[in-house]
Amino acid sequence: MNGPGPGAPSGTVLEKAPPPAPDDGATGGGARRFWSTRRIPAGLLALLLLAVTALFLYDIAAVRAGRPAMAWRRELADQMAGRPLDDVWVRVGAGVATVLGLWLLLLALTPGLRSLLPMRRPHPDVRAGLDRDAAAMVLRDRAMEVAGVRSVRVRVTRRRAAVRAVSHFRELDEVRADLRAVLADTVGRMALARPPVPAVRVRRPGRKG
Numbered sequence: 001m002n003g004p005g006p007g008a009p010s011g012t013v014l015e016k017a018p019p020p021a022p023d024d025g026a027t028g029g030g031a032r033r034f035w036s037t038r039r040i041p042a043g044l045l046a047l048l049l050l051a052v053t054a055l056f057l058y059d060i061a062a063v064r065a066g067r068p069a070m071a072w073r074r075e076l077a078d079q080m081a082g083r084p085l086d087d088v089w090v091r092v093g094a095g096v097a098t099v100l101g102l103w104l105l106l107l108a109l110t111p112g113l114r115s116l117l118p119m120r121r122p123h124p125d126v127r128a129g130l131d132r133d134a135a136a137m138v139l140r141d142r143a144m145e146v147a148g149v150r151s152v153r154v155r156v157t158r159r160r161a162a163v164r165a166v167s168h169f170r171e172l173d174e175v176r177a178d179l180r181a182v183l184a185d186t187v188g189r190m191a192l193a194r195p196p197v198p199a200v201r202v203r204r205p206g207r208k209g
Contacts, residue, residue, distance in 0.1 A: 032111075032118065033111040033113065033116070033118055034111060034112075034113040034116045034118065034127075034129055035111045035112060035113065036111065036112030036113045038107050038108075038112065041104070041107055045104070056073075059073055113129075114158070115131055115132050115133070116129035116130070116131060116132075117129060117130045117131075117132060117135060117156075117158065117192050117193075117194075117196075118192070118193045118194070119190070119191050119192055119193060120191045120192070120193050121193075130190060130192065132156045132157070133156075135156045135161075135190060135192075135196075136154040136155065136156045136161075137154075138186060138190070139154045139156070139161055139163065139183055139186055139187070139198075140152050140153075140154045142182050142183065142186045143163060143165060143179055143182065143183065145182070146165075146175060146178045146179055146182055147170060147175075147178070148167045148168070148169050148170035148174070148175045148178075149165050149166070149167055149175060149179070150165075150166045150167060150168045150205060151165070151166045152164070152165045152166075153165075156196055157196065158194070158196065159194070159196055159197065160196050160197055160198075160199050161183065161187065161196040161197065161198045161199065162199050162201075163179065163183060163198055163199065163200045163201070164201045164203075165179060165200070165201070165202045165203075166202075166203060166204070166205050167202050167203070167204065168204070168205055172202045172203070172204070175202050176200055176202045179198075179200045179202065180198060180200050183198040183200065184198060
């Protein structure tokens, strides 16, 4: 079951999964990233294979029925029989097939859904994830509550929360210290399995003109 449940905050994803081994709810041990279903690549590959297979089966059935093979298949057979392996077009075709194969392997072996941050699992049969944009918005709102902060830009990745703030009064060291404390508290309240480490930069606004 995918999608936000009742009462879940915006940007949160809940997934009902078969009961795995219980995870440590306090440390987030064993929390895994969400895997993409890859519907579009899988659908395109299935349609391509279906079309090629159907075409070959039709031609083979036509030959069995006493009709001549299609011109494209005769030409393909002649080209494959006559062209040497070091031919330029043979190498190009092999290179394209290799790249497509490696791309499909990459899609099969990588989780995808990089925009979802896994959350801790207090219940072993429920998985939750927080969208990066939602996490960045929460951090930005909390950072704007710090005295002296004029504007904030936040970018959240799997391991870091890069925060760039502009302060128009107060000492920069004081603003930076308050920001670090507020952001560390906010990140801890998000209940993420692998909390991103806040990286704070504070500067004065640029001069106009």
